[in-house]
Amino acid sequence: MKRITCLLGALLLPLSGHSAEPLLSEHASRTLDIYRTLVETDTSKEKGNTLPVANYLAAQLREAGFPAEDVEVLPKGDFAALVARYRAAPDSDQAPILFLGHMDVVEALASDWERPPFELTDDEDYFYGRGTIDNKFGIAQLTSTFIRLRKEGFVPSRDLYLVFSGDEESGMTTTRMLAYERPDLAKAAYALNSDAGGGQLDERGEALVYRVQAAEKTYVTWELTVRNPGGHSSRPREDNAIYDLAAAIQGIQGHHFPVRWSEMTLAYFQQTGELMGGELGEAMTRFAYDPKDEAAAERLAREPSYVGTIRTTCVPTMLRAGHAENALPQTATVTVNCRIFPGEPVAEVENTLKQVVGNENIEFKLLGEPTESPISELRDDVMAAVGKAVHSRYPEVSLLAYMESGGTDGMHFRKAGIPTWAVSGVFMNPDEMFAHGLNERVPKATFYGALDHWSIIIRELAGP
Incomplete structure (x- = not known):
């Protein structure tokens, strides 16, 4: 399958006069800045840094024009969650959509890594660092997309919520709070999760399939x-x-x-x-x-x-x-x-x-308490929106539903009665997926290629 080599929404066409490096767009630069800040903050369980990360993301959203009352930082024990509401037009009667992610990461022992785990480093092909995939990729992309849409004057036809947990990798206490104790979130039509799903590339970098996570073990x-x-x-x-x-x-x-x-x-x-x-x-x-x-x-x-x-x-x-x-x-x-x-x-x-x-x-x-969750049956409108985003990068790729072998926040939202599908903007070879392991990394082409992923989905599902 032929790959689309342009990085949608990421790079401006003009080059600087004395450099071979393309100029990053405002959206790309902002996303990278947020990504760097997130990766370089150790949010593993022992550090208790999800509160400062939540405060940082909240500040970014408020500076972009989101009302203070619509951006909530929710401390819970040693962790914190973030809920940010993107208000719909006043006459909206459609149920909200939730966008899920988690701010915490698993531990990383620096002495075992080839590069410092809590510093965003890179080479010609990859970004490296703990959380570069799981799940600070999704957190940065979603936050930056909300800011981008706000600055463009986009008014959704239904409320949109960023719903970021703080201890998905450990006790999921913040996840349970968000899924079971928030009546406003319980009204959601469904949730889209940034923490799973995504495209598979073969060893030549060609796209094989895009996976939509509809169930998990x-x-x-x-x-x-x-x-x-x-x-x-x-x-x-x-x-x-x-x-x-x-x-x-x-x-x-x-x-x-x-x-x-x-x-x-x-x-x-x-x-x-x-x-x-x-x-x-x-x-x-x-x-x-x-x-x-x-x-x-x-x-x-x-x-x-x-x-x-x-x-x-x-x-x-x-x-x-x-x-x-x-x-x-x-x-x-x-x-x-x-x-x-x-x-x-x-x-x-x-x-x-x-x-x-x-x-x-x-x-x-x-x-802990085991959580069994149901399969979320696919919706045509959601699949069409995700398909449009995927096909903007890889026009012929098929979309397939699958079961995640790992666990995500989605299990609790499904158990709470909110259909949930994980639809990450990541495209990579599964053999290079080092989440939770040593030398976690993400291809640069995937990072920049995903910059339009969420904005396309949101405009399709909540456009005027």
């Missing part, structure tokens, strides 16, 4: 703990707590949950496989026509980008044990994070893990 975390009397390290015991926990972890590592599917996931694999081709594409197509094809399922399971689409997954993510180097451990604990396929009960997964571990002395502690 249930996010559940357990702590598994082994307790032991301990003792002096010079007098080893056979029932060492760390040994027992290590055996449990190996059991979890070796267990594969049954292959599962839905009509949506089969349709996704059918169309993506036909577009992708090659060995992996062939496996997708075979699985789509026969999800009981074990060889096809095994091939998909080897791909981190797709294994979560075909089964429940559980993986250890954190460890802690012992209290002194010369003492036998009295406790050993592993954190196990599971992403459960829709329709599979949480209790059933816990029972499976207990059987896999095979040690009745290991304590299971459920962390």
Whole structure:
């Protein structure tokens, strides 16, 4: 598929007289400035910086002309949320649209990164930094789009709300507040989420498909703990707590949950496989026509980008044990994070893990409250608007609904009765998706190419 190489709305055509660098438009410069400020503020859980970020974004919106009463910063515990209302024409009777994103990021250990994680750095092709994809890309693009539309005098036909949470990566306390405790937001017709969805590029940079996230798996975390009397390290015991926990972890590592599917996931694999081709594409197509094809399922399971689409997954993510180097451990604990396929009960997964571990002395502690959310059926008007934005960049790309293997704020808005679709402006190769990992990055072409994404969608759905 031929790629559109111009970066819509991003670059002015004239070049400066002594530089090969194109001049950025006002909208592009503003978006980059906001993006830089966001990335360079560490909003991981321990830092508590979502309040200053919310205040910064609120100030940007107020300076652009949004009334102070329409821009709310909402502190909650160690975090904060932001709600900004873009008022409709006075005679509007249409339900609002919500635009979701989250200001926080997962932790990043600077000593492990090749570049400083909380500094926006770049090379010829990429921007680097924690949050460059997840989700400060979406936050910056949405905020700048609201400012752009305001400055252009755009008056929407329905209220539009920026709804940014502050702890999506941890407890989602601000998300729950926004989804369940705000009657004004509960009136929304639907929500569009910047934190998932987007286009897939192949290794040559050509667009394969644009994915609209319409469902997501249930996010559940357990702590598994082994307790032991301990003792002096010079007098080893056979029932060492760390040994027992290590055996449990190996059991979890070796267990594969049954292959599962839905009509949506089969349709996704059918169309993506036909577009992708090659060995992996062939496996997708075979699985789509026969999800009981074990060889096809095994091939998909080897791909981190797709294994979560075909089964429940559980993986250890954190460890802690012992209290002194010369003492036998009295406790050993592993954190196990599971992403459960829709329709599979949480209790059933816990029972499976207990059987896999095979040690009745290991304590299971459920962390938080699991959230199961429904599939959001697609709307023609939303798909048409998203399609117009996507096709302005890649005219022939197909739009497909899919299930997210991770979790987003969208789960709570869906549970609250608000249909939610994730429709990020990102286009990139899934093998380059390092969100939550080392050296997170985003292609520059994607950043600039997305600058018109949200304004096209908004004008289509809320234009006069």
